[in-house]
Amino acid sequence: GAVVSQHPSRVICKSGTSVKIECRSLDFQATTMFWYRQFPKQSLMLMATSNEGSKATYEQGVEKDKFLINHASLTLSTLTVTSAHPEDSSFYICSARERGTLRRYEQYFGPGTRLTVT
Amino acid sequence: GESVGLHLPTLSVQEGDNSIINCAYSNSASDYFIWYKQESGKGPQFIIDIRSNMDKRQGQRVTVLLNKTVKHLSLQIAATQPGDSAVYFCAVPVPHTNAGKSTFGDGTTLTVKP
Numbered sequence: 001g002a003v004v005s006q007h008p009s010r011v012i013c014k015s016g017t018s019v020k021i022e023c024r025s026l027d028f029q030a031t032t033m034f035w036y037r038q039f040p041k042q043s044l045m046l047m048a049t050s051n052e053g054s055k056a057t058y059e060q061g062v063e064k065d066k067f068l069i070n071h072a073s074l075t076l077s078t079l080t081v082t083s084a085h086p087e088d089s090s091f092y093i094c095s096a097r098e099r100g101t102l103r104r105y106e107q108y109f110g111p112g113t114r115l116t117v118t
Numbered sequence: 119g120e121s122v123g124l125h126l127p128t129l130s131v132q133e134g135d136n137s138i139i140n141c142a143y144s145n146s147a148s149d150y151f152i153w154y155k156q157e158s159g160k161g162p163q164f165i166i167d168i169r170s171n172m173d174k175r176q177g178q179r180v181t182v183l184l185n186k187t188v189k190h191l192s193l194q195i196a197a198t199q200p201g202d203s204a205v206y207f208c209a210v211p212v213p214h215t216n217a218g219k220s221t222f223g224d225g226t227t228l229t230v231k232p
Contacts, residue, residue, distance in 0.1 A: 004161075034219070043207060043222040044162070093161050105150050105211040105220065109161035 003027055004096050006110040013084055014118055020080045021113045023094030029074035030096035034107060035067075038091040050077045074099060084117045091115075122210050122223040130229045137195040139226045141208035146189065152209040152220065153182060153193045155202075162207060165193070195228075203230045 003026040013019045023033055031052050036044040048069050050056045056069035068080040081088055091114055095107040121144045131137050149170040154162035168175045168182045175182050181194040195202055205227050209220040
């Protein structure tokens, strides 16, 4: 149980285009999803917290107009990188918290999406 | 804010040896600590957690030790196997939040030599 998927696993796009990454909770409902980015040999940096049916909360320094997050249902959150540039190339990872969980800090991670902007 | 750091960025051990990975945190109010394993090209995988009211917790081949006095925790892996090769992160949730936000350490890359 508690499986989170991401699609696509890898994507290459040209500079200036937009790319959408999907995060799905496959066997549970997720009221909260988190989006992280990870540069090579570095740690995970939280970008934003996404709550179903409401606007995402972005961490300091993350451009909300560039990284559009939509959490339209209890099983799906999307991250759209708009007008992507080579510096946006990174590994993007989502995680999800199960609806109703009593474990305050529990989150299940997706497998990640490798974005390369050429 | 919270800062979380690891003592060694890399660790190389012989198969069958025990591994110890260390982590330091800064916020004395932190009440929960988690270790994750991340294999190459994959998302983090939960290994073990510990609450601040404990100083030791054991799982299958893994033990987490917490020293609140010096704000330090460690992950011990017994009889390390090649499949344990990965990057290990400690994560410290932001205290008093319900969102589950965590600060992640920099990661230690464990390499197991056969």
